[in-house]
Amino acid sequence: MRVLLVEDDESIAEPLVDGLSRYGFTTVRVGTGAQALAAPLHDFVLLDLGLPDIDGIDVCRRLRQVSDVPIIMLTARGDESDRVLGLEIGADDYLPKPFSTRELVARMRAVGRRTRTVTAQVSAPANPLGPLTIDDRTRQASLSGVPLALTPKEYHLLALLAADPGAVVERRRILEQVWEPNFFGRGKTLDFHVATLRRKLGGPEWIENRRGIGFRLVVPGGGGS
Structure with missing residues (x-):
């Protein structure tokens, strides 16, 4: 290294x-x-x-x-x-x-x-999720073919949620995998990044908040439960 x-x-x-x-x-x-x-x-x-x-x-x-x-x-x-x-x-x-x-x-x-x-959360080189594509080789996400201007943390957060779309990912797991174990930063750090990511994806419907539990990626029109 x-x-x-x-x-x-x-x-x-x-x-x-x-x-x-x-x-x-x-x-x-x-x-x-x-x-x-x-x-x-x-x-x-x-x-x-x-x-x-x-x-x-x-x-x-x-x-x-x-x-x-x-x-x-x-x-x-x-x-x-x-x-x-x-x-x-x-x-x-x-x-x-x-x-x-x-x-x-x-x-x-x-x-x-x-x-x-x-x-490793994104197993395939290109992972289509409706209009959303995540290419882990280039660490680039695109929406309807248009690249999204994501920070590294936003990309990691999106990749983690997209690894199992529809499944709720607990807040603690997100902080440990995207930030660090025993993360001591401001309590609203994750919420701030989610809000920014929603805006870049074009709307809040992409990421659902399960209050007190975590977040899940919901592809609009994809029938996620």
């Missing part, structure tokens, strides 16, 4: 690169947000929030606009709002400094498992 480490502190970066190599990771290290945004796509990104040129939150947001690569934020910030914001704009996990390489690798593997689980 090729890892992009975005860390400007040499005293942290050098031993971390060495430590990751012992676990079989090939790590490319950059020291600024601009270098991170210009770097080729990797299999994983470890992103320090306190960068000298661009705030790590903004780097995360901009990476998410072009890629769904797994991102773990590395932060010395004690403010919970920074961590929550990072997770809500697309980071997969965060790790407060100082940390051990062993814990970081465990979190990377956990994020990798969650990412593979969500990807």
Whole structure:
């Protein structure tokens, strides 16, 4: 696995690169947000929030606009709002400094498992659901042939619901598979993403809310029960 480490502190970066190599990771290290945004796509990104040129939150947001690569934020910030914001704009996990390489690798593997689980929800390369098509090869959803401009989290949410259309997916399962186990973000995070996804699908009838339980995908005119 090729890892992009975005860390400007040499005293942290050098031993971390060495430590990751012992676990079989090939790590490319950059020291600024601009270098991170210009770097080729990797299999994983470890992103320090306190960068000298661009705030790590903004780097995360901009990476998410072009890629769904797994991102773990590395932060010395004690403010919970920074961590929550990072997770809500697309980071997969965060790790407060100082940390051990062993814990970081465990979190990377956990994020990798969650990412593979969500990807596996759509078994066929192209999954037609009435006018809705989900192509997991390109992570692109289309409605009546028109591509939908979905964020990675919106795509993962839609793919999870579309894996078994009509079935109710519990809120906790959605949070664990699309966000992270023990997700601590704002309670309305999932509802916000559902509302945005409904709007992009063209109407609220696509996603039904079973109050206190979860959500299900209902293809309009598809006869879902």
